[in-house]
Amino acid sequence: MAFPGLQHVAITVSDLERSTAWYTALFGAGPVLDEDEEGGRFHHTVFALDGGMLFGLHTHQGRESGETFDEQRTGLDHVGFACASHAELERWAQKLTDLGIAHEGVKKAHYGSGVSFRDPDNIALEFFAAPGS
CATH class of the missing domain: 3.30.720.120 (Signal recognition particle alu RNA binding heterodimer, srp9/1)
Structure with missing residues (x-):
């Protein structure tokens, strides 16, 4: 199954x-x-x-704790959104810039490429494209 x-x-x-x-x-x-x-x-x-x-x-x-999100605390590390291609990843990076959302651009690694950013509660988010896409 x-x-x-x-x-x-x-x-x-x-x-x-x-x-x-x-x-x-x-x-x-x-x-x-x-x-x-x-x-x-x-x-x-x-x-x-x-x-x-x-x-x-x-x-x-x-009843929320009021604490700022911290991925080093046990629980959620980040949420990743799938991009079908590196070109799509670049378009999302530009949209973040257009929206005034801070990010460090596209970062490449052997396992894929991503653009990391944070929401208003500091929750870590990422757009991600698999290698070769």
Whole structure:
């Protein structure tokens, strides 16, 4: 039996309104869902990405730690978005620049190339293209 692919990623944010605006600009589309979870434990705002993937922003009704994201802490290190080619990766780097989102340009390695950047909560994100693409 093949292991299933990822269907969604959800991250906790400190300011839902700010993060929703930031990700709307990055994704070029607004959320497809924005509601409180049935049990009232969290609120989620969800974006639909190509390929059926969902990307969610969560708040936990004021129970968030308030700490800044740190990939050196146990848990999430970063979220990587797949690019089909190096040319597409370059276009995303330019879009980040156009949006005023800080990044260090395309970095190449033997395992692929990427553009790393951070969201308003300092969560590490990356556009990534496999080698030879």
